[in-house]
Ligand code: 4AD
């Protein structure tokens with residue numbers, strides 16, 4: 230007999246009074262004189278199913294304690310009946326139990342609740358807790374929603390290379406890709422790289438944008454959804470060295486179009502989670518962030534703020550707060566400033582726009598004032614920046630000048646530069662940090678809990 234997903238048994242009436250086979254891992258067990266009770270979870274739902282065992286009739290009753298250990302995997306055959314205690318609930322009266330996998334008492338998940346810090350030390354087992362069951366179900370729904378959002382609007386999904394010869398953000402945060410170590414035998418860096426696999430320096434891509442622009446100049450509207458890598462030495466609750474990145478790029482789009490797309494996409498994502506993950510959101514609302522559901526409903530139904538960088542600096546200068554990083558025009562906004570603006574002043578998502586050109590990337594469109602670029606970051610309460618985007622510089626001479634100002638090696642960017650030679654058009658896009666929006670939607674405080682195996686400074690497993 231085929232086993233049935235526990236979710237289907239709990240959420241439909243199809244199996245009531247029928248015999249079924251379920252498989253799963255023991256989450257709780259309770260023994261009494263004549264009866265025993267197990268809660269089994271197979272990962273298909275946040276809720277467990279209760280297995281009721283009558284010791285007088287169950288197979289192998291004398292060895293029952295072998296079937297009751299936390300974490301053990303079982304196959305249970307039994308009848309689905311209305312729950313004795315839960316209105317609308319069901320449970321299974323067991324007829325036969327088979328032990329699929331024993332689990333000795335060293336199993337690290339013995340307590341009902343463990344701290345997230347402790348769970349980070351067992352990334353291979355923490356997924357078996359309610360918390361991670363809920364986070365990763367939402368993660369999966371978010372991923373599907375993002376594809377559905379862009380696919381249904383005519384965007385082409387492209388896969389950009391992960392190994393690259395050009396640094397997109399130009400901030401020196403690339404991991405090197407090499408098959409040979411550097412040694413004193415090489416007379417120069419050029420000689421060393423010439424000997425290496427690609428015949429030049431190569432790294433793991435920090436963003437698929439540059440190749441995304443190539444595709445947008447052919448297909449009009451594209452998006453990427455894949456990993457990006459940052460060798461940032463920042464040990465914060467918001468940074469990982471390997472994160473998943475959603476990057477739409479749109480031909481003929483200017484900054485206001487980029488902002489409109491970002492807001493619409495974020496709202497669409499939030500509505501989808503509200504609709505598809507009610508149980509998980511209730512769980513997070515209870516244990517992670519009180520008021521989470523109401524926050525998401527409000528965000529989905531109200532306009533985001535659009536705030537010029539220069540105005541943001543004015544607000545920060547007037548703020549009655551002692552910031553660690555002093556505020557003045559030209560400052561790259563730090564987390565404390567972002568949080569003040571989005572949490573204290575507006576208490577909703579805020580697009581900050583038109584940043585000073587010196588703190589932003591070479592590819593951003595230069596504004597007529599000569600000082601700022603048509604960039605935007607979307608800041609949200611609790612998480613900070615979840616999106617960074619811009620209109621791109623479409624003018625060849627201005628782009629080349631921006632690269633020279635930053636001492637960038639033009640020879641590595643010839644394909645990109647060609648886009649401004651052959652039919653250049655206004656265009657723009659943004660990058661959404663997938664783990665960061667997941668954090669925002671679930672109230673997760675630390676990005677290490679939003680990805681299966683977080684890679685951070687000094688930590689890989
Ligand atoms: O702001 P960033 O650096 O922008 C870009 O990479 C552009 N090329 C995007 C584009 O216009 N196509 O990164 C975009 C987003 C950030 O807002 C943040 O959400 C996420 O990527 N991000 C990280 N997430 C987790 N860990 C890190 N180390 C991250 N670095 C960036």
Ligand code: MG
Nearest residue numbers: 606614616617
């Ligand atoms: Mg950014």
